[in-house]
């Protein structure tokens with residue numbers, strides 16, 4: 442089911458009034474920000490950031506060549522590579538590949554959320570299981586993750602245990618460790634059943650044609666072992682040239698997202714003979730963004746660091762943005778993708794620059810958010826002008842007709 446979020450102003454009002462949720466968010470995000478800050482003070486982090494930024498700039502400048510290579514390599518491994526120009530095409534290509542009644546383990550990620558995949562699949566005759574513990578709980582209750590790496594940042598342990606009892610009928614301990622262990626045990630048992638693995642990957646390596654994922658819970662490996670069919674979704678920008686670039690990305694991503702020196706496990710999805718494999722590469726407006734003044738937003742590797750330190754997100758959370766991206770990214774990207782529906786998001790930022798200070802790949806978020814404001818204002822002005830012109834035309838037409846009717 443697709444999460445239902447009220448219009449932005451109403452969502453903000455509700456979020457501000459919810460003192461308990463605000464407290465949970467504030468504590469979790471501040472704790473995460475402290476870990477992150479400690480890493481950011483290390484000399485090594487500065488070097489890694491510079492290298493990762495250069496790598497992402499290189500990727501955006503050579504997307505065409507990189508994808509040509511990745512497609513050749515993946516096809517040689519027996520993978521079917523298909524391209525989706527729109528969100529609807531992406532969903533259709535997933536639906537076409539899924540057998541009726543299949544068990545589908547889903548690795549939730551930004552691109553799957555962006556195209557509305559889970560809500561589309563919920564209407565089908567399938568058994569869906571979200572593979573990460575936090576993502577699974579948010580899916581059960583019909584919400585998006587509250588943060589890219591802390592999906593349950595808005596809930597306390599008691600809330601999680603109570604929701605689990607409500608949706609599954611099982612009691613679990615009301616401590617953090619108890620909740621985590623019980624949910625993981627449930628997921629691992631379910632994920633070891635054969636079925637389809639539907640993955641929103643962190644990216645694909647062009648030189649080998651293999652997608653990769655950062656796994657810090659260990660569930661993805663379990664699901665991969667049991668998979669009889671694997672479908673991988675990738676955004677057009679989610680590609681890196683070499684395996685060395687994955688190692689670089691893993692280190693900087695871990696520091697930015699989790700405040701850790703490295704990712705516990707990088708999983709490469711090597712196609713093998715016992716499964717059917719399909720990669721779906723999603724454009725959904727990215728080619729247009731790439732050619733314009735918002736191009737740098739596509740450097741984003743969705744680590745969530747900007748949301749962790751954003752003073753607006755720390756107060757009202759990510760849910761109010763109504764988009765699957767981290768708060769400051771949603772403020773820059775939302776009004777660009779949908780200037781009418783998401784126009785208010787451009788003002789959900791203090792432009793303090795905290796987001797840009799922590800971004801591991803140098804996305805100039807305050808500049809992009811300021812451009813989003815200008816974009817929304819320009820469109821509003823054009824809209825008013827067009828309505829005024831229209832009114833003028835109608836009234837002068839009426840005068841003409843009136844004159845023509847004679848006395």
Ligand code: SF4
Nearest residue numbers: 741742744745747800
């Ligand atoms: S803009 Fe930067 S900090 Fe924010 S999610 Fe993307 S990569 Fe991470």
